Amino acid sequence: MESVEQRPVRLVVRDDLRRSRLTVVFRLLLAIPVLVWVTLRGIAASVVAFVNWLAVLIQGEVPESLHGFVASYLRYATQVSAYVFLAADPYPWFRAQADYPVDLEIDSPVRQGRWGGFFRLILAVPALLLAAALGGGFVSGSSGQSSWTASSRNEDAIWWNVSSVGGVAAAAAFLAWFAIVARGGAPRGLRDLTAFALSYAAQAGAFLFLLTPRYPTSDPVQAEQFSELPEHPVRIVVADDLERPRLTVFFRLFLAIPHFVWIMLWSIAVVFAVLAAWVVALVTGRVPDSLHRFLAAYIRYATHLVAFVYLIGRRFPGFTGRAGSYGIDLEIDPPTAQSRWKTLFRFFLSLPALILASALGGVALVIAFLAWWYALVTGRMPEGMRNLGAACLRYSAQTYAYTLLVTSHYPYGAPILRDAQPEPEESVAVPTPAVGDAF
Secondary structure, three states, X not given: OOOHHHOOEEEEEOOOOEOOXXXXXXXXXXXXXXXXXXXXXHHHHHHHHHHHHHHHHHHOOOOXXXXXXXHHXXXXXXXXXXXXXXXXXXXXOOOOOOOOOEEEEEOOOXXXXXXXXXXXXXXXXXXXXXXXXXXXXXXXXXXXXXXXXXXXXXXXXXXHHHHOOOHHHHHHHHHHHHHHHHHOEXXXXXHHHHHHHHHHHHXXXXXXXXXXXXXOOOOXXXXXXXXXXXXXXXXXXXXXXXXXXXXXXXXXXXXXXXXXXXXXXXXXXXXXXXXHHHHHHHHHOOOOXXXXXXXXXXXXXXXXXXXXXXXXXXXOOOOOOOOOOOXXXXXXXXXXXXXXXXXXXXXXXHHHXXXXXXXXXXXXXXXXXXXXXXXXXXXXXXXXXXXXXXXXHHHHHHHXXXXXXXXXXXXXXXXXXXXXXXXXXXXXXXOOOXXXXXX
């Protein structure tokens, strides 16, 4: 697997999570001048990107000066996005700052294939769709708008610019705003999730603007350098391979019809089970083992089903939600004591997590749409998309486990599947193919 250091566009996070409540309260108002400036710079960068396109077609390489101009814009756009989305606290002012808490490192220009350069806009569409779902801010928003305007001159440009500043990053920033105002610090999981969205958007922008021929990767491993994954009673286990038989991919929704009927019937029983668990937990401070097993099996089964429908998992799932029965599985700890006050207001406490889970569900849906076409052609699932989809499913499973009283631990938003693994002290570096999601 390609390491972070091998990527030509790398996000550097030096943020300490501390936030000024006063500037956070008025963050959007304070950001107006830099938003205007980043938009103007984005227009100029789009013009230069067209010149880059011509340069690649003629000489197969972007001139150093033009590469530096666009790279400076991407760095500045990332810093402005980090400020707006509360992933950083200092004001970004009007130029890229070398010591900003969220910054980009962009490699020097390299040789690029002329055919890849000629069809760059078309090749970038899948990455731009995923960047829009993640909400990459003005890195993808400005570039997406200018490119679509130049190519189609229609209302798609307006839709793209609006959608690219929403998504997961906007949902995380909305929730972080309240947490920061209350505590004076950004939640680590939300900051890490926003930083991952900015990282992917920067890769997509660099690819679109011909700063690099490397396709963006959506693998959450890119976020391991600045993220952490604390212990949680609900954990996802990825043991599935990447092969996807074309026939079952093509008829995936049709094959899932029996499961759709079964989960509707099971959901009816879950409503009564949750009500019973809620009453018992209020009285005893604990969910009975039988109800815990029933609800845990339901959450596990729903995860298996969504993984199958969204092509995150390969095999046809079973109907019982049995642990260890599917390649994309959940480990759920036994029941423990729960606070009666938190149990009483559990639904209201779960609303923020449900908002973020909905946004991540949109990312998983985009992954399913892109992976369907890719798997039909290649018979495989891109590893980065599989892993990002699994991270989305993990957060959703933790959210519903919290809502349905399976656990009292709040879901954690970091996109990674594991903590960063330490490098061995003595190892021989083996060159690996430099690929992204392979579109």
